[in-house]
Amino acid sequence: MSHSVGNSTRSLHADDALNVVSDVAPPMHLSTTFRYSDDPAALVPVADQTSSDLMSTTSHVYSRLSAPNPTRFETILSALLKGSALSYSSGLSALHAALTLLNPRRISIGDGYHGCHGVIALFTRLTGLQKLGLDCPAESLEAGDVILLETPVNPKGTAFDISAFAQKAHSRGAYLIVDSTFAPPGLQDPFQWGADLVMHSGSKYFGGHSDVLCGVLATQREDWHRQLFQDRVYIGSVMGSMEGWLGVRSLRTFEVRVQRQSENATRLVAWLHEALHTPSPAPDSDAAAVQAVLAAIYHASIQSVEGDWLQKQMPNGFGPVFSISTREERVARHLPSKLHFFQHATSLGGVETLIEWRTMSDAIVDRRLLRISVGLENWEDLRADLVQAFRELA
Numbered sequence: 424m425s426h427s428v429g430n431s432t433r434s435l436h437a438d439d440a441l442n443v444v445s446d447v448a449p450p451m452h453l454s455t456t457f458r459y460s461d462d463p464a465a466l467v468p469v470a471d472q473t474s475s476d477l478m479s480t481t482s483h484v485y486s487r488l489s490a491p492n493p494t495r496f497e498t499i500l501s502a503l504l505k506g507s508a509l510s511y512s513s514g515l516s517a518l519h520a521a522l523t524l525l526n527p528r529r530i531s532i533g534d535g536y537h538g539c540h541g542v543i544a545l546f547t548r549l550t551g552l553q554k555l556g557l558d559c560p561a562e563s564l565e566a567g568d569v570i571l572l573e574t575p576v577n578p579k580g581t582a583f584d585i586s587a588f589a590q591k592a593h594s595r596g597a598y599l600i601v602d603s604t605f606a607p608p609g610l611q612d613p614f615q616w617g618a619d620l621v622m623h624s625g626s627k628y629f630g631g632h633s634d635v636l637c638g639v640l641a642t643q644r645e646d647w648h649r650q651l652f653q654d655r656v657y658i659g660s661v662m663g664s665m666e667g668w669l670g671v672r673s674l675r676t677f678e679v680r681v682q683r684q685s686e687n688a689t690r691l692v693a694w695l696h697e698a699l700h701t702p703s704p705a706p707d708s709d710a711a712a713v714q715a716v717l718a719a720i721y722h723a724s725i726q727s728v729e730g731d732w733l734q735k736q737m738p739n740g741f742g743p744v745f746s747i748s749t750r751e752e753r754v755a756r757h758l759p760s761k762l763h764f765f766q767h768a769t770s771l772g773g774v775e776t777l778i779e780w781r782t783m784s785d786a787i788v789d790r791r792l793l794r795i796s797v798g799l800e801n802w803e804d805l806r807a808d809l810v811q812a813f814r815e816l817a
């Protein structure tokens with residue numbers, strides 16, 4: 424086809440070539456091992472196989488190497504991410520694979536998701552990997568080092584300029600890994616702005632239903648793709664076949680889910696932001712209740728930045744996660760229990776709206792902070808739910 428198809432079409436058809444049966448819905452293959460050819464002439468000993476043979480998407484040997492459902496998931500993700508994608512057992516095992524591939528001596532990283540710092544601590548123990556701040560001078564990086572940029576960043580949902588960090592890394596011969604979990608394809612394309620590797624916790628928007636744990640790495644370098652594939656065989660961090668099947672099912676609706684979640688979040692944030700900044704609200708108004716409870720709201724849609732990079736980097740909308748700070752810690756502790764349509768749980772990216780008193784899972788975050796992952800409920804119902812809870816707590 425001459426024209427480039429859209430993301431929903433990719434989600435539904437990028438794996439067409441792997442439709443080897445007449446089922447419309449993809450079958451689930453749980454086998455860990457796959458029969459070799461019955462034809463002796465077609466048998467190629469492993470020592471005689473090329474890496475392309477080993478990475479075939481249509482023939483499988485053992486599920487620690489590859490299996491039909493995860494391969495199908497990766498085929499669709501490759502089309503969405505515009506790079507060769509590999510899946511992992513979790514987002515953190517994807518980061519572990521990226522650091523095993525690049526084996527940097529230094530890594531520059533900001534606050535972001537605390538688990539990524541845990542993976543870095545493992546490498547520090549094993550290799551002496553040194554951690555630098557995200558704002559470290561470019562001169563402190565050397566060839567082969569890594570900047571790991573999470574954008575939008577956990578837990579606030581505010582964004583960083585990918586191309587500025589790509590330039591900084593590349594000026595020193597270092598690499599830029601972008602953790603784009605909070606802004607999946609359609610919202611942000613890190614390769615367009617210079618990322619060398621793109622990483623996702625696929626447990627979030629790709630899975631999309633809070634029932635799949637997986638991670639994803641994408642690269643536009645074929646040598647890195649091959650090495651990552653080979654490394655994964657020995658680290659053994661493949662995602663399960665069941666998860667691969669669920670992942671494909673989830674990707675079928677990926678674009679509409681993310682678009683709607685992004686719109687819902689941006690509407691809620693705009694409404695909260697306006698209410699918080701309404702001068703002298705009437706005593707019994709919604710804005711007065713918001714102002715009695717909230718101290719701040721954080722999200723890329725209300726972030727003030729210099730220049731136009733943010734609009735260019737996220738032209739179709741912002742991530743569906745934002746954070747609020749309450750005036751008092753007591754209110755942050757009680758708010759989740761007053762809400763009907765927000766479930767109090769960690770994680771994000773699922774179809775159901777979640778709120779988390781973030782101190783429940785992040786040891787160093789401000790205890791007045793709540794993170795909200797907006798789902799597919801009607802946003803006016805989420806707004807009404809917040810208002811009644813704010814009024815009760817005000």
Ligand SMILES: Cc1ncc(COP(=O)(O)O)c(C=O)c1O
Binds near residue numbers: 602623624637638
């Ligand atoms: C930004 C970010 N990166 C990585 C991860 C780790 O992903 P996983 O939980 O799938 O290992 C998370 C998990 O919350 C995350 O929010």
